[in-house]
Amino acid sequence: MEREAMEFDVVIVGAGPSGLSAAIRLRTLAAEQGHDLSVCVLEKGSEVGAHILSGAVIETRALDELIPDWRDKGAPLDQAAGKDEFLFLTKGGGFKLPTPPQMHNKGNYIVSLGNVCRWLAEQAEALGVEVYPGFAAAEVLYHEDGSVKGVATGAMGVGKDGEPTALFEPGMELHARQTIFAEGCRGSLTKGLMDRFKLREGVQPQTYGIGIKELWEVEPAVHKPGLIVHTIGWPVPRDVYGGSFMYHFGDNMVAVGFVVGLDYTNPYLSPFDEFQQWKTHPKVRTYFENGRRVSYGARALAEGGWQSIPKLTFPGGVLVGDTAGFLNVPKIKGTHTAMKSGMLAAEAVFAHLKADTAGAVTGYREALDKSWMGKELKQVRNIRPSFKWGMWGGLTYSALEAYGLRGYAPWTLGHHEDHTALKKASECKPIDYPKPDGKISFDRLSSVYLSNTNHEENQPCHLTLKDDAVPKRVNLPEYAGPEARFCPAGVYEFVDDAEAGGQKLQINFQNCVHCKTCDIKDPTQNINWVVPQGGDGPNYPNM
Structure with a gap:
């Protein structure tokens, strides 16, 4: 069946903060x-x-610039940030550290970003933007001259065997004069654009972290509205970049999570289990005892910063938000920069369309460099890569940057691709994680249940392997099967292979929470994450 086509001036892929800000x-x-x-x-x-x-x-x-009267329009920013705490944890104790200047949160708000995006979508629709949830952009379309023509959504009703079922519906083509890619971290279409247009030439590789989050309803006695706590130290090894966050807001709600840099070296490390173990620390567990875990999820985040920003424009399209990598790692914030990138891209795209000129959009990167966003990212460019010297080396250098150099160092530190950092299992020590107690710490499957994840089972697996033999031939014997540990959702597991002997990789794609960690950390880069059927995946209510 032929696909129908719709024509727009601008198509935006992704209804996150950057995409919706661009639309508005x-x-x-x-x-x-x-x-x-x-x-x-x-x-x-x-x-x-x-x-x-x-x-x-x-x-x-950025919100102040985009919608100055956001308070009057009912934006869901209700919990003002209160006290900041920054703790260093040892195995059984810990102590307070001075809060780094970038992490001061006076004037900020604790929010559910999902709810903020729902509100932004309402503002966009009120302005005449057409918003289509449940439609996954699965393919980039090109003109004969090689420029981007738009995107096509994936077909619905395709069976596991790749053949149409009785419920088959072809995808839809959306043609645009300009297409804005706002897919978020490690966008599947953006990966192809990076290769086709050589967008990463001349810049540092992107480096990533995985953020794992839970939402808890806690006892009123321990709830402190506005309290913001960050920790470093235990349980992650000191050569691993990682730490936690805990934000108190709303009616006895606490958002809690853990971030681990995906440049870690030990294939036995499990970010999920590090997080679960962290919650058992005496200075942490008191908040959650007698509480109730409400939701769970995970997402990769781009940590490369200024030196890892790719070329942002190409014939027919632009990149915005975390798909390009605008997170301010020392601030632990990326929403304001993602929104600003969307606004700056929109201004450049609008000028381009108004002038009706050919070729790629101009002026976007120049405007970004001159904006407060560009200056902010450039100033902190060396802090994340300084942790290649370990936790103490990174903290020492970060203090030098924060209080001395202030971003004016005549050098820029570099990154390396995260999958190249993983050592062979024979060079590393296995990690024995404690079993979950079911009260404070949990297993993967009970966690995925709380993410409301659903994938129609009779569809092709969206976690594709370039070579089906690589997991058994390389990843399992050389790296001890790290897929089973770096995935926070129990998607990958090695099971007995009755026919060939030994073990084989089993992919439980129904569990996937779309974090993209597998696409990033697989040491052989054999896993290629693509979009499943539109609408499938997690359904986070208030994350």
């Missing part, structure tokens, strides 16, 4: 200047916000 800014500019500009936003989640996961403490600088 485009329609605002069009209204101000009397232009009719059609804008469409595609979202792979079942609803806007369903796949959004972040801490999240939000700085409102």
